[in-house]
Amino acid sequence: MMKCTPAILIALLLITIGFTVTAQTQNSWVRINLLGYKPVSPKVAVWCSKEKNAVTGFSIIDVASGKPVFTGKAGKAYGAYGPFTQTARLNFTAFTKPGRYMIKAGEATSPEFTIGDDVYKGAANFCLRYMRQQRSGFNPFLKDSCHTHDGYTLYGPMPDSTHINVSGGWHDASDYLQYVTTSANATWHLLAAARDFPNAFGDEHLANGLPGKNNQSDVLDEARWGLNWLLKMHPQKDWLFNQIADDRDHHGMRLPKEDSFYGLGFERPVYFCTATPQGFGKYKNRSTGLASTAGKFASAFALGAQLFQDTLLQNRALSAWALGVDKPGVCQTAPGRSPYFYEEDNWTDDMELAGASIAALHAANNKYLAAAQTYAKGETITPWLGTDTARHYQWYPFINIGHYELAKLLTGKERAALIGYYKQGIERVWQKARQNAFYRGVPFIWCSNNLTTSFAIQCYWYRQLSGDATYIELEQACFDWLLGCNPWGTSMVYGLPAGGDTPSDPHSAFSHIGHYPIDGGLVDGPVYGSIYKSLIGITLNEPDEYAAFQSDLVVYHDDYGDYSTNEPTMDGTASLVYLLAAKEIGKPGNFKGTVTHDHGAITRGNTSKKQLALVFTGDEYGDGAAYIARFLQQQNSKASFFFTGRFYRNTANKQVIAQLRKQGNYLGPHSDQHLLYCDWNQRDSLLVTHEQFSNDLANNYKAMAAYGINKKDAAYFLPPYEWYNDSIAAWAKQQQIQLVNYTPGTCSNADYTTPDMKNFRSSAAILDSIINYEQRSLTGLNGFILLVHIGTHPARTDKFYYQLPALLNYLRKRKYTLTTVSNLLQ
Known part of the structure; x- marks a missing residue:
């Protein structure tokens, strides 16, 4: 509840003295x-x-004029619910x-409330504030x-307490534990929101x-933050980690900050996925396999690969899938x-979503599509739908997302069956919801707001897939519940709407200790009185x-x-970000991303075209320049050169240089x-000031001007060492320059x-790596920015530029067609 300052309380008290009796009664x-x-x-x-x-009956009063503008009849009397003796629905559709x-x-x-086409505009974007505040590693809210x-490993094939770099991701809630279970699901929803409703952000x-x-x-930035952490938690094809801390x-x-109570300085434990029960104390979980976690990894990676055109994500999707199958x-x-942990008891839904997501990457993935259909039959209806209770996160995610993604890839009876599964689950909830005025059919278990959000999304997806609006009031009722149409009259989202009755004293260190707003955070929501006690x-x-407004049935406290x-x-x-975006935009649109970005730099062009930029x-070295210029001229090909x-x-x-320019190459x-712009190990730590960066780049352009090259003709900039961060990209953007990288x-x-370096690669090995990548990737080298050096140290006699004819x-x-960076990224 939005609380008042002492000064405002005094003013309100003076104003409302004459109304005290009315308020109390x-x-x-x-x-x-x-x-x-x-x-x-x-x-x-x-x-x-x-x-x-x-x-x-009821009336709608125009706030500006104070006059009634609509009258309607109240619906039937629904009787008692929670703290109330009598209830009714007031329909003014x-x-x-x-x-x-x-x-x-x-x-x-x-x-007061608003009716308007843009009433939900910006709400999904607003909730991204909370996601940014939950970041681990570098936290942009705290700027620290x-x-x-x-952290240090437990249960893995490596010795316990082996260090592994898994910093990043999001804190799970108001504690600082981190779970793949929730993080992969969150990442998928953010990616899906970017895909389906790009104009909402x-x-x-x-x-x-x-x-x-x-x-x-911003929603893709946030999703990428999640993906980057998930990559660390699946660092190689046969390793999966499940959580950080306990x-x-x-x-x-x-x-x-840095937690020092886990026994190894500031390191926290990182739990390896073993397919067997785990728990360092007397309490153990009931793990039986890997598929629930592996499927979530795979689906997030696959959707990320589709949107970011990232082959590493694609490869990790396939390796996680294989572990889930195995x-x-x-x-x-x-x-x-x-004794509290996420007691997830289902997994075929995760593998169904993974199979559908991988199949969506490429039409030739029929085996994944077929596997997804098989997994779909393993959980036709999410088990909690229509029940009164479930254990904590027992059926997670709270709806079967795979049905939606799979139905979009199928036709005929197969598609109809999946839509039918959604309808059966909705109908089970509806049989309970129809009995009360709030249309409440979601059980009041821990995280009931999360279940409500997910169920509203299932109703929305069913409506989009089927065209059937039978349950549209139930869908809206779940959405309305989250935003104030509930027994307490409060929104369950911190700060949304502005000035409304929303949580102000959540169970959060940010707000309680730091007195920071946690804008956009969805609180757990009401629970049965029996659970609370x-x-x-x-x-x-x-x-x-x-x-x-508390009752034996259900309680909620803004405390x-x-x-x-x-x-x-x-x-x-x-x-909720996905649901709010759906409510703002209406129907899913088309994701229009054509290039891949990383930390503000463009790192790949459109993968729909078979062209790349060399x-x-x-x-310091330019020993290959003359050979490369002559070779490109002979082949009537163009490349890009950053000096x-x-x-x-x-x-x-x-x-x-003059010859390269005359041939029409990009310089x-x-x-x-x-x-070196930023620290190799702490990428967010800058090693140059804004002034140093600007002066150095200006001098680079000054040297180019001697060849008749101005900034307008050379607005793409490849950073030294190919190493940079968001600040460098932003500084470049301020000068109307676009950062690019390989x-x-x-x-x-x-x-x-x-040859004296540990990471030495022979030219033959480099050529093989390019060819193997092209053959292994579904999108090949489409849109690639393929970087090599125009010269190398004399100690390297095995010059790769002599492999250019073979390449x-x-x-x-x-x-494939070779083109310049400027043409590739148009």
Whole structure:
């Protein structure tokens, strides 16, 4: 609940002295969606009273004029629900005029609300604030880093306490545990929101979460943050890790920093997926396989590969899938000192989604499509639908996402069967929901708001797939519940809507200790009174402002002490991002991304075209320049060259640079003095100032001007060492320059290595790596920025540029076209 400052309380007290008796004796209320309603959507408020008499009608009052603009009859009396003796639904769907209104029913008046086409605009984007605040590693909200030492391994094939770098990702909730289970699901929802509703999101943040623009929507930046961590948790094809930390985390609230109570300095434990029960104390989980976790990995990676055109993600999707196939069963999170853990008991839904997601990458993946159909039969209806209870995260994700993704790939009876599964599950909930005025059929178990969000999405997907609007009021009722149409009259999303009744004292260290807003966070939601009474360690810290609306059936407290109903969760918020985007936009649109970005730089062009850019960089060495220029001229091919100012000014290079320019190749900047912009191990740590960066780049362009090359003609910039961060990309953007970098996946850039280096690659090995990648990847080298060096240290006598004839011959046989970076990225 939005609480007032002392000054405001005094003012309100003086104003409302004459109304004290009325307020104390209020016995009826009108609950609404505080965020508002679209003109063409279902619009239903709920009247609820502690008296037996039913209301018969209601009026809509225009706030500006104070006059009634619509009258309607109340629906049937639904009788008692929770704390109320009598309830009714007030349906005003027929009223569509945009404006600001209140509803009056009997003696009760609702809060003000809005009807308008753009009433949900920006809401999904708003909830991304909470996701950024939950980041581990570098936290852009705090502008500081945390948990950078993660972590030491447990249960793995390596010795226990082996260090592995898994820093990053999101904190799970108000504690700082991190689970693949929830993080992969959250990542998938963010990716799906970007795919289905790209116009719902802006570009106001860099990839590291700090303010700025990087030509990529903020929802994709957030999804990429999740994917990068998941890659660390699946670092090689036969390794899966499931979680970081355990419930030792719960020893006390604190802002995220370095935790030192796990026994190895600031390192936290990283649990390996073993397909067997785990738990360091007397409590153990009931793990039986890997498929539940492996399937979530695979589906997030596959959708990420599709949107980011990233072959590493594609490969990791396939390796995670293989582990899931090999070891079917559930991989639950590990408990410690307490009996609480994520008790996931289903896994075929995860493998169905994984199979459908991999199949969507390429039409030839018939085996994955067939496997997904088989897995779909393993869980036709999500088991909690229509029941009164379930264990904590027992059926997770809370709906079968795979049915939706698979149905989009199928036709006829196979598609109809999947849609039918959704309908059967919705109908089970509807049989319960239809009996109360709130249309509440979701059980009040832990994270009931997460279940409500997911169920609303299932209703939405069913409507989109089938065209059947039978359950549209039920879908809207679940959405409305989250935003104020509930017994307490409060939104369950911190700060949404602005100025509305929303959580203000959540179970969160950010708000409780740091007094920071946790904008956009979806709290757990109400629980059965019986659950609340049985939980350990709950004490309310303030008088309960919702005391009049608590009941034996269900309770909700806007109080820091209630971790069962008022703790925000990362995965629930990510699901809500998708739902809010769906409500804002309506129908799924088309994802229009054509290039791949990484930390603000373009790293790959459109993968739908069989073309690539061959890129050469140069600073100290230029021994291959004349050979490369002559070869390109003979082949009537063009490439791109990024040179430092030192290279441009070197008199030994002037003739060949002029020749390359005359041949129509692209010539661009590579910094003036080949500076290292940021720390190799802490990428967010800059080693140059904005002024140093700008002056150095200006000098690079000054050297290029001697060849008649100006900034307008060379607006693509490849950074020195091919190493940079979001700040460098933003600084370049301020100068109307676009940062580019090579496409990862091959060893082409290893042509600088010398035989004395541990990472030495022979030219033959480099050529093989390029060819193997092209043959292994579904998208081949489409859109690739393939980087090699124009010269190397004299100690490397095995020069890769002499392999260019073999490389170009292979590419032409495979029907590729060589082009410049400027043409590739148009």
